[in-house]
Amino acid sequence: MSERWARAMLTAYRLAGAAAYPLVGGYIAWRTTKGKEERTRRRERYGISKVARPPGPLVWVHAASVGESNAVIPLVRRIAGFGINVVFTTGTVTSAHLVREKFGDKVLHQYVPLDLKPAVSRFLDHWKPDLAIIAESEIWPMTILELGTRRVPQVLVNGRLSDRSFAAWKKRSFIAEALFENLSHVVAQSELDGERFRALGARPVSVSGNLKVDTDPPAVDEDALRRMQFEIGGRPVWAAISTHKGEEEIAADVHELVKKRHPELLTIVVPRHPDRADTLAAAFSGRGLKTVRRSLGGHVGPETDILLGDTIGEMGLYLRLTEIAFVGRSMTSEGGQNPLEPAMLETAILSGRNVQNFRDSYQKLIERGGARLVGDRDMLAGAVNFLLCNEAKRRQMMHAGVETVNEMRGALPATLKALEPYIYPLIVKARLEDGGRKNR
Structure with missing residues (x-):
């Protein structure tokens, strides 16, 4: 009964999002006037990109803002170093500037699409990711469900659940289970976070430590x-x-x-x-x-x-x-x-x-x-x-x-080890396709 109820609630969320989709233009315009959106890139929030998808395997990495982006930058650097394309999405202007500063054109940056079915579907249709990596506590129902429907492996890294978030999910544990069953792996920051994700139905769960510890100290002029x-x-x-x-x-x-x-x-x-x-x-x-x-x-x-x-x-x-x-x-x-x-x-x-x-x-x-x-x-x-x-x-x-x-320190190698079953096939694919292009 609870499973059917969870499916019904998530279906209602999907329908409500689809109904609200035509009305979000005003909200995005308001955020633009406040400097919270880049005027020339607003369409990315609807899943529309001016950038072509490059050939070969592609990993989608999402981090909400500056703190989360900083945490996964060493991980993204390692993935891109394997010859795998990365599209790195963030939700704030400052984090977008950070990604451009750290990677230039070595990594593709996009603003994350709104968690509404038309926007998410358009984004996934365009980028066709082979793997999705989500940072910390970015649990967006429609995005997770759409990735699950397309059988795209999705891994939550540096996973964290605050006291408040965990209490809220516990009250809706049937919905949490229906969402978290779509996650291929959760790599939690701490044993407590790992226990919380397991209690909400996530499997498998491993503990890496905090990726923020494995970053460089903040730079200075x-x-x-x-x-x-x-x-x-x-x-x-x-x-x-x-x-x-x-x-x-x-x-x-x-x-x-x-x-x-x-x-x-x-x-x-x-x-x-x-x-x-x-x-x-x-x-x-x-x-x-x-x-x-x-x-x-x-x-x-x-x-x-x-x-x-x-x-x-x-x-x-x-x-x-x-x-x-x-x-x-x-x-x-x-x-x-x-x-x-x-x-x-x-x-x-x-x-x-x-x-x-x-x-x-x-x-x-x-x-x-x-x-x-x-x-x-x-x-x-x-x-x-x-x-x-x-x-x-x-x-x-x-x-x-x-x-x-x-x-x-040590969270980065632990996270890479957890990601190995998903990353290694993409490394092989990238090398084979690169070799094929050179032989033409």
């Missing part, structure tokens, strides 16, 4: 770094990165509290969404804090209180300017943000307690002494002050973070 370091000089610095609404106000409070002990203190605030920068700059200035916005090319002077990191793709710069970083979405919001990048760059990590989405990473960092959780503004101010005053403890946390990341 060395000239910009030298200029910023010269401007800052020997001032004490701490940073609040990937902050969400309410956490910037906490960072300003902490700045005012800690400045009483460290009069030359500079605070770097890097909001998760830079489009909030106008509001944040006005709020800081309203408190009498002298604020410099990175996006406007301002210079940090001796009187600067806040460096507002309102640019995209410069996290490597901001983290190299400090030895102490509070990682946001953990105090006023839930879930946390990725602590691995600051750990890679030898940063003492502070965080609120709401880090459910990165539980495994934080657990390992805390056990090794690379991170510390704080409960509120006053505890954060106390921790920042303590680390600024205690170089030995700060250095200990910084080194512990790097050591933890090094111990966690």
Whole structure:
């Protein structure tokens, strides 16, 4: 009965999507006005491409945004290195720029089609993928069902299920089973994630660790770094990165509290969404804090209180300017943000307690002494002050973070091993077809 009910629900989802398809143009147009879509590439969201499918085997890799894209870039590089064509889809403009920056024309980039049958079918008709690789928690029902109907193997890599997502799927376990039975393999980030996918009906499930650990540290413009370091000089610095609404106000409070002990203190605030920068700059200035916005090319002077990191793709710069970083979405919001990048760059990590989405990473960092959780503004101010005053403890946390990341590495080879049964036949096919073309 539950299986029939799941089929009925998914059929209803398919029909509702088909009915809504003619109406989504307004939504895409609105996103374009907000800079969330590229005007000249909007048709890709409907599964329409100007790019021809290349001959030979092709793997479709999908990652939602910048974080997920960064995680699978080494994996995509390896697959493309085997001579297999890759079409890499993402859902955001920033992640599209990242893919182009990392791969140029070596990998085809497209915006992911809307999870509506006409768009997904058109995309699959055009690209005809031999394998689909989905990153983390991108569970799109229509896409999964259409791939399943076409007998295209689909593998979820770096699989993750947050507490909230798992609870939601558990309430609809019959639907989860009907979807997850289409997955050929789930490669989970942690044992807990693996258990959750198994509980929802996924088979087989293996555990690789987090692919984000096997990425390179965020890059930096060395000239910009030298200029910023010269401007800052020997001032004490701490940073609040990937902050969400309410956490910037906490960072300003902490700045005012800690400045009483460290009069030359500079605070770097890097909001998760830079489009909030106008509001944040006005709020800081309203408190009498002298604020410099990175996006406007301002210079940090001796009187600067806040460096507002309102640019995209410069996290490597901001983290190299400090030895102490509070990682946001953990105090006023839930879930946390990725602590691995600051750990890679030898940063003492502070965080609120709401880090459910990165539980495994934080657990390992805390056990090794690379991170510390704080409960509120006053505890954060106390921790920042303590680390600024205690170089030995700060250095200990910084080194512990790097050591933890090094111990966690190995997700990429484990993921490649899980993918081997699906990738190897494509390698053989690519070599045979390439040999055939050369002999003509």
